[in-house]
Amino acid sequence: MSTKEINEYYDSTENRAVREDLIYALSLVGEERIAIDCGCGAGSDISLLRSKGFEVYAFDVEDESINRCRKRFKGDDRIHLSKDDFSTFTYPDATLVVADASLFFCPPSQFDHVWSKISHSLSSSNGVFCGSFLGPNDTMASSDYDKEAFWPEVTVFTEDKLREIFSGFKIEKWEEHKVSGKTAQGMDHNWHIFSVIAKKI
Numbered sequence: 001m002s003t004k005e006i007n008e009y010y011d012s013t014e015n016r017a018v019r020e021d022l023i024y025a026l027s028l029v030g031e032e033r034i035a036i037d038c039g040c041g042a043g044s045d046i047s048l049l050r051s052k053g054f055e056v057y058a059f060d061v062e063d064e065s066i067n068r069c070r071k072r073f074k075g076d077d078r079i080h081l082s083k084d085d086f087s088t089f090t091y092p093d094a095t096l097v098v099a100d101a102s103l104f105f106c107p108p109s110q111f112d113h114v115w116s117k118i119s120h121s122l123s124s125s126n127g128v129f130c131g132s133f134l135g136p137n138d139t140m141a142s143s144d145y146d147k148e149a150f151w152p153e154v155t156v157f158t159e160d161k162l163r164e165i166f167s168g169f170k171i172e173k174w175e176e177h178k179v180s181g182k183t184a185q186g187m188d189h190n191w192h193i194f195s196v197i198a199k200k201i
């Protein structure tokens, strides 16, 4: 995405509606409230998590995301922001990991390592994962996907492969979404997304 498109995307998602999945995931977390928001974008999930009493560690690869969040949450010392990608971020122990439409863009060569770090960060607390993954029928998964359209690399999962990475978790909610429509830029798009909420066992 160009800088202009990234700005437009963050403008449009800064105060987006809270996803029901995240509300459900919060209900599964115990008293200790420490969350990691992976690929936090304009910070809408950070805002919800703070309103529910979480200490939040959030990162994103885009300067624009982190700069916006620094302004937005200035003075809140229970929000820890860092400009990192999935593989460079230091994952603290947490009771909730959120990855809303962001792990799509984890380069395939990094995914296993990143997933092991996410899984490990939830281990000591029977923590909850809430996030989404790209399925093979998504436009972004096709070989002629325009790499300039969003972020350049994507990791794609078949349902079987995705279930494998959750072998150390209890699945609390699993949904597959297949929808066709237009992107905010007016391009035709087929969405194929798995939304997963799971608890570490």
Ligand SMILES: C[S@@+](CC[C@H](N)C(=O)[O-])C[C@H]1O[C@@H](n2cnc3c(N)ncnc32)[C@H](O)[C@@H]1O
Pocket: 013, 038, 039, 040, 041, 042, 043, 044, 045, 059, 060, 061, 062, 065, 084, 085, 086, 087, 099, 100, 101, 102, 105, 106, 107, 151
């Ligand atoms: C579709 S947006 C979702 C943003 C936010 N989670 C939300 O739901 O509003 C994807 C986010 O992932 C971030 N991202 C893309 N590649 C990344 C990477 N390799 N490491 C960390 N974040 C990345 C983007 O900068 C962007 O903010």
